[in-house]
Amino acid sequence: GQNIDQPTEMTATEGAIVQINCTYQTSGFNGLFWYQQHAGEAPTFLSYNVLDGLEEKGRFSSFLSRSKGYSYLLLKELQMKDSASYLCASPTGANNLFFGTGTRLTVIP
């Protein structure tokens, strides 16, 4: 079976750095996705990691450790518009995505 755990809510200050963790258990590993979802909007793709290590994309970076079943999303220089839900998801062997419940991030001034 599959299981994904991530914190339900986080709060961080504008301009700061925040790390959103995700731990997963999968029957087979096909990489790990992070999506961002603003309230009432479509989830949008942020990153996909299949190899261990850190991948950086501007203010957002994503890290993966396959041996530990662990990933994190790092957001730097936080802006108010980064307030959103961040969804960790793993592809199943059947080519669909298994999602965690998401982490609701609130950025405060």
Added chain:
Amino acid sequence: EAGVTQFPSHSVIEKGQTVTLRCDPISGHDNLYWYRRVMGKEIKFLLHFVKESKQDESGMPNNRFLAERTGGTYSTLKVQPAELEDSGVYFCASSQSQVNEKLFFGSGTQLSVL
């Protein structure tokens, strides 16, 4: 380029009624998925089309749900008759390739069954 569009954005119906949700994927995307998020829970897979064929419908809750994709373009998801527990946000997503490619999601249809 237009993204994935869903209609309606909101639907409020009474228990026992029928509702049909529509999804228009990105043009050229053969893969179309339906997902659902029930309040407070994670987004869950419902089914997957490749062109007009159902590739995987293992996530469909029961036979009150019927999805179609005639002609391999847009898709509809019909709930008949709707029950209270069907309330949630129904997302559609599409992709070109099947192999672990990122999905493009629509904004979802918020379904409320009263």
